[in-house]
Amino acid sequence: MKPSTEWKVLRWETVKGVANNDFTRVVALIPVVGYLILFNDEIAGMVSFDALAGVGEAKRSPFLLDGLTKLRLVFFGSLFVLCSFLTYRLFRPEVLEASKDGLEFSELVRQRYSVHELAQIEERVHSQSWTERTDAFWTVLDEQRTKKPLVSGYRPDARVQMFSKHGDYIGFLAREWWEGMMHTHRLARICSLMFGVGGYAMLAIPTLDIAQAVLRHLFTG
Structure with missing residues (x-):
């Protein structure tokens, strides 16, 4: 049987980069504070980004989205990022916290x-x-490895002798295990990835809207 691996973008090592980073941990706090702001009618009614773009009340707003819509996108975007982070923390394999790849x-x-x-x-x-x-573990001299345990018979006090005799085998076994762990909980991986990407997209839209308005003001006066 030929070893099977999914696209790297769908494995836990990629999901970790999206769902568990310094930016994610900061953004995940926004829904807590954002809830108090977004659903407070008085505060939401005062939201305006026109001053940031140098536009007075009499001029037409250069923004494609109004202030409340941008707030909502930030709120729900950060909420999606939080869901991505929590899903990752609940279902991630422990080996990913201890090492970044199979060799490590x-x-x-x-x-x-x-x-x-x-x-x-x-x-x-x-x-x-x-x-x-992994081919490295399951293929030995162009032949399929038989599923015969080599470690199980050793006593705890024979660790040095075990590694001396089967060091390469144990190394490939560890890499096979690591790769297998990167494929666990497929639905959780996909959900965490989709929440993260969707959340970043929602956060990016208000930023791009503000950026284009400020640039238009700078270059058109």
Whole structure:
């Protein structure tokens, strides 16, 4: 069976870049404050960006969207970003918090993982329910690797000997496990990604509207 991987854009490592970054954590606070502003009629009625673009009350507004619409886009955009962040935090694989890719995780396994933890990983990877992900692990000298455990029989005090004898195998096993974890909870990955992209788009529209109005004022006087 040929290893199967999804597009990188749909895997957890890409979702993390969209849903869990410094900007996301700041924007996620906006709905809390925004709710108090957006749904307060007196404050919402005073919202105007005309002064920012250098337009007086008598002149036609250079904005494509009115102030309240921009506020709503910011509010709902940040709410979408918050949903993206929360979905990621709830369903993300733990290995993604410890390492950014399979090679880094493989090194982490060599340094910290016990024989018992490796045996658990090996058991899962060799189970019938596991979907094969990497050629490096499943193909040995152009032949399919047999699902024969090599770690499970070792005692905890034989860790050094185990790595000495099966170091390459364990390294490839760790990378196979990492790749498999990047494919878990497909629906959550897609939802987190869509919430994030949709939220950023909503946040970008008011910014672009303000930018075009200010630039028009600068270049047309």
